[in-house]
Amino acid sequence: xxxxxxxxxxxxxxxxxxxxxxxxxxxxxxxxxxxxxxxxxxxxxxxxxxxxxxxxxxxxxxxxxxxxxxxxxxxxxxxxxxxxxxxxxxxxxxxxxxxxxxxxxxxxxxxxxxxxxxxxxxxxxxxxxxxxxxxxxxxxxxxxxxxxxxxxxxxxxxxxxxxxxxxxxxxxxxxxxxxxxxxxxxxxxxxxxxxxxxxxxxxxxxxxxxxxxxxxxxxxxxxxxxxxxxxxxxxxxxxxxxxxxxxxxxxxxxxxxxxxxxxxxxxxxxxxxxxxx
Ligand code: ADP
Numbered sequence: 001x002x003x004x005x006x007x008x009x010x011x012x013x014x015x016x017x018x019x020x021x022x023x024x025x026x027x028x029x030x031x032x033x034x035x036x037x038x039x040x041x042x043x044x045x046x047x048x049x050x051x052x053x054x055x056x057x058x059x060x061x062x063x064x065x066x067x068x069x070x071x072x073x074x075x076x077x078x079x080x081x082x083x084x085x086x087x088x089x090x091x092x093x094x095x096x097x098x099x100x101x102x103x104x105x106x107x108x109x110x111x112x113x114x115x116x117x118x119x120x121x122x123x124x125x126x127x128x129x130x131x132x133x134x135x136x137x138x139x140x141x142x143x144x145x146x147x148x149x150x151x152x153x154x155x156x157x158x159x160x161x162x163x164x165x166x167x168x169x170x171x172x173x174x175x176x177x178x179x180x181x182x183x184x185x186x187x188x189x190x191x192x193x194x195x196x197x198x199x200x201x202x203x204x205x206x207x208x209x210x211x212x213x214x215x216x217x218x219x220x221x222x223x224x225x226x227x228x229x230x231x232x233x234x235x236x237x238x239x240x241x242x243x244x245x246x247x248x249x250x251x252x253x254x255x256x257x258x259x260x261x262x263x264x265x266x267x268x269x270x271x272x273x274x275x276x277x
Pocket of ligand 1: 159160163187189190191192200205206207208216217218219220221222223245246
């Protein structure tokens with residue numbers, strides 16, 4: 001996009017030329033377009049759960065309802081309000097990360113210990129899923145932000161749980177390949193249709209499929225994972241077969257530290273601490 005500015009030039013009241021300014025405004029135009037797209041997506045995402053909260057609250061206020069019906073409506077209001085909170089928190093987190101305002105506290109971590117911790121946490125909320133962990137390399141040290149890396153594992157693992165049937169098997173394998181640390185999270189659930197793969201890491205993207213309509217989510221989890229992994233100079237890849245299951249693989253550079261002494265309890269090597277923006 002080009003902006004043209006034209007003005008006649010005068011000397012002693014006589015026009016002697018034209019000032020022509022030619023400016024490339026493609027970038028500004030693109031930023032404006034992204035801003036308005038962003039505002040309309042966000043307001044749509046907020047409006048849907050808010051409409052349910054308002055609708056059910058009005059029914060409760062203005063109708064004589066049986067106690068079990070009241071309870072049903074209150075449960076829906078509670079669920080939708082929780083969904084709104086998650087949506088807003090995830091969204092603000094992502095915004096902060098993308099704008100570069102988020103500080104990453106890089107520390108030497110044992111990722112194997114971090115995986116075990118995340119699995120223990122998720123297993124509590126999904127007791128029927130069989131989550132199996134296998135470390136193909138001894139405790140591996142990466143330079144990473146502990147909370148952010150925890151979030152990556154939790155987001156991927158909770159998706160594997162959400163999008164696979166109750167009692168499903170989930171395998172988490174970690175190891176080293178080509179001097180990179182990898183974490184592979186494999187489920188045998190719904191799988192992802194081929195046409196959805198290219199949009200998977202986009203903000204608010206959710207696969208539109210009848211089976212999934214009932215499954216709660218914000219469509220921000222994978223965008224957050226991608227942002228965090230990229231900031232750690234890592235990569236995220238996905239392989240999936242629709243109806244069969246999915247494999248998400250995160251690769252991260254291994255920290256170059258001679259003989260680090262890691263405390264498995266705290267996951268943190270005591271002596272090294274670095275911060276990046
Ligand atoms: P959501 O909050 O919807 O889970 P995500 O960004 O985490 O958002 O994921 C985006 C979409 O990708 C999901 O809505 C789901 O359709 C699909 N997806 C993510 N992980 C899996 C998985 N392990 N198996 C099947 N589909 C998945």
